[in-house]
Amino acid sequence: MILLKRRVGSLFSLILQTGLLGMYVSLLYSGDMQNYLTTKLMPFVYFFLVFFALSVVWQIKSVIQGGKESIPAGRLLFAVPVLIVILAPTNTLSSSGLKKGAALLSATGTGVATENSSAPRTKKFSTIKIDEKNYFDRHNEFYDPGFVAANRGRRIEVSGLLFSDQELCYSDQGFIGRYSVACCIADAQPLVFGLLFEEDFSFDSEEEWIIVSGVVTEAEFPQGKFPAIKVESVRPNEQELFNPYVYPPGTELFGNLFQH
Amino acid sequence: MIYFNDFTTVFLSILLESFPFLLLGALIASIIHLVTDERGLERFLPRSPLLQMVAACFLGFLFPVCECAVIPVARALIRRGVPVSTAIVFMLASPIINPIALFATYTAARSDWSIVVIRAGLGLFIALVCGLLLRKKSASEVLLPENPEQKEDHDHHHTHGKISFLVRHTLNEFWQVGFFLIIGAAVSSSVQQFLPVEAVLFFRSNGVLSIAVMQIMGYLLSLCSYADAFVAMGFSSVFPMPAIFAFLIISPLIDVKNTLVLSTCFKKEFIVSLIGKLFLFSFLAALIIMLSRSYG
Numbered sequence: 154m155i156l157l158k159r160r161v162g163s164l165f166s167l168i169l170q171t172g173l174l175g176m177y178v179s180l181l182y183s184g185d186m187q188n189y190l191t192t193k194l195m196p197f198v199y200f201f202l203v204f205f206a207l208s209v210v211w212q213i214k215s216v217i218q219g220g221k222e223s224i225p226a227g228r229l230l231f232a233v234p235v236l237i238v239i240l241a242p243t244n245t246l247s248s249s250g251l252k253k254g255a256a257l258l259s260a261t262g263t264g265v266a267t268e269n270s271s272a273p274r275t276k277k278f279s280t281i282k283i284d285e286k287n288y289f290d291r292h293n294e295f296y297d298p299g300f301v302a303a304n305r306g307r308r309i310e311v312s313g314l315l316f317s318d319q320e321l322c323y324s325d326q327g328f329i330g331r332y333s334v335a336c337c338i339a340d341a342q343p344l345v346f347g348l349l350f351e352e353d354f355s356f357d358s359e360e361e362w363i364i365v366s367g368v369v370t371e372a373e374f375p376q377g378k379f380p381a382i383k384v385e386s387v388r389p390n391e392q393e394l395f396n397p398y399v400y401p402p403g404t405e406l407f408g409n410l411f412q413h
Numbered sequence: 414m415i416y417f418n419d420f421t422t423v424f425l426s427i428l429l430e431s432f433p434f435l436l437l438g439a440l441i442a443s444i445i446h447l448v449t450d451e452r453g454l455e456r457f458l459p460r461s462p463l464l465q466m467v468a469a470c471f472l473g474f475l476f477p478v479c480e481c482a483v484i485p486v487a488r489a490l491i492r493r494g495v496p497v498s499t500a501i502v503f504m505l506a507s508p509i510i511n512p513i514a515l516f517a518t519y520t521a522a523r524s525d526w527s528i529v530v531i532r533a534g535l536g537l538f539i540a541l542v543c544g545l546l547l548r549k550k551s552a553s554e555v556l557l558p559e560n561p562e563q564k565e566d567h568d569h570h571h572t573h574g575k576i577s578f579l580v581r582h583t584l585n586e587f588w589q590v591g592f593f594l595i596i597g598a599a600v601s602s603s604v605q606q607f608l609p610v611e612a613v614l615f616f617r618s619n620g621v622l623s624i625a626v627m628q629i630m631g632y633l634l635s636l637c638s639y640a641d642a643f644v645a646m647g648f649s650s651v652f653p654m655p656a657i658f659a660f661l662i663i664s665p666l667i668d669v670k671n672t673l674v675l676s677t678c679f680k681k682e683f684i685v686s687l688i689g690k691l692f693l694f695s696f697l698a699a700l701i702i703m704l705s706r707s708y709g
Contacts, residue, residue: 170584173432180429189426193639197433204436204583211580227592234428234595237421244418253610257651293523333643335517338426339605340640342647401643402520 162224167212169228172235174205185243190337191400245397246341248316248360251330254343255321258296259376281369283311288399289333292344301380304369309382311346312390314397315361317354322374324353326381329365334398341398347372347381354384362390420606427598430637431481431670432587435594438482439586442489443579449493458499465499466544470537473507480508480638480671481594485586488678491552501687502544508638508665509536518661521642531702532642532661539666539694546690555683590677597670601635604669608633614651623656624699628692631664638665659699666691 177198180186190198215222281304283291288311294300313329322328330345332338348365349372365387372381458465473483487504491497508514515529522528547555616626627648636644641664649657667688675684 166584177429186429188422189429194430194433197437198429201433201436204440208580208584211577228588230592230595231588234425237425241418241421244422246419246422249416249419256610257614257648333647335521335643336637336640337430339423339430339602339634340636340644342643 162222163212163216165224166222166228167209167216169231169235170205170209170212173231174202174209176235176238177202177205180238180243183243187398188243188245188338191334194336245395246332246338248314248330250332250341251314251316251328251343251345252318252321254330254345255316255318255328255347257343258345258347258379259321259374281307281309283309285331285393285396285399288331288344289401292333292346295346295380301369301371305371307369308366309369310364310366311382312362312364312393313346315348315363315365315387320375322347325350326372326374327354329363329382331397331399333401335401338398344399347374347379349381349383351384362395364388364390364392416606420602423605424598424602427601427635427670428595431594431598432591434482434637435485435591436583436587438485439583439590440579441482442485442586443582445486445489445493446582447575447578458495462496462498462548463545465496466502466541469499469503469544470506470510470540472503473510474512480665480668481590481674483507484671484674484678485590488556491556496548497550497552497555498544498547501547502540505540505543505666505691506537509533509540511638514638514642514665517639518642521646523646528658528661531658535658535695535698536662536665539662539691539698542694543687543690550683555679557678557680590674593673593677594670597635597668597673600669601633604633617652617656620653620655620703621700623652624659624696624703627652627656627660628663628695628699631660632668632692634664635668635670636664641665653703655699655703658702659695662695662698663691666695 313331317327327348328345332341334341367382367384370383483504487500490500518529616622645660
């Protein structure tokens, strides 16, 4: 009986190994891996694939030869991530994390400066087009002290998820943002810009993927004054595939090995 | 539903990121078992305990994996005759000094070298102090006894081929440590999703409390040492810099995920005492930064 249990254990181990291997392969093949990890981790993922592929072969051989392995019940836990990938659709993060970013922004009033403030690092732009390559840097610069003073009235265009929050903005205000991801989605940092509309703005739905054009200004939000975009036009983002993530400079250390 | 979706996304991403590192650590630990005998590594180390620890600090520069991978390696080193103090210094220093983590800190700090130097310097200093305090500890005082499966693995090495031993030993380490990693990932994802930002902001104006809050955040969030600097610097507009340094220093040294992983190898009393020391020393380090008024 014990022998039979241990043989079943070997088989069960094989199923788990195959499941974990299949999870990585399917996410890579479908391109959904980029919803979880950045490209710089790909060499480690490939190492995992190679080792697990070899270990599956080794385990098959072991099962055929009547391998005996006792399986602690805790090992069942490894089935959880595999089942999530199989049963739940792949998701990107919702705007709930961006709202946390907006709350942080509101709490600090970052970047507010007077016309006379000295800010030697502040850049002056003619027009500011924020795309996925420069999102991280431009967001940081936007909240540099003195940015508004140096760039008030300059044209600015940015894409992202549109959202509002009753506690954080008035009815003619909103936010747009994306997440900066360095390694995996667990380290996603909200990068949020405040928006000021000409009149009360009605949101058709939360999580709209849009492009906003306008000019640099600063606005009085419920929690204080901070840099914002005075919106002149809002249009659906048909230029880019939906992707709420941007990557800070230096995160493609090993190159883009798997992008579809 | 949105919160559940975000929870599963974060949970999966932590596991997808950590599994390869864990496997790499398990493989290196298995290779150490395979190629060295009981006291095999001792002869490669300098005689002086202090020099051993200094060498262990910088070994991490050649070993670019993050914190969950080094724990099985540290255990393997101790089992192969490396003094406890040296192995623990290596375990603590590797995630701080490895080149990818240094580069990530430099990028996140917007090319400010002083932040990189202070983080690495203080982190290494704390690792060394912990090592010195553990100088008299023996392997049996800190390590859990080998379980029957591990013992069987080592016997297997003599009766079967080396490749077979490597695969079996690596997988056993992976299953054993990975179990706790999954629990740690679930705890960390829950904290990320459900911790109200207002609760954190409440403490930001008090210098000393803000240091403690950021230490706890660094511990609970369980971020990889390649990415934690980006998160820490994201808080730099909210918290004073000494509190940011407290996060930057504690995060690669210890977190929830690693505490659970440590519990697969080390005794409970040792883990509690190590965590206490790491919190105390990183708190003091941040306090010194605050008192010296070097940063905001």
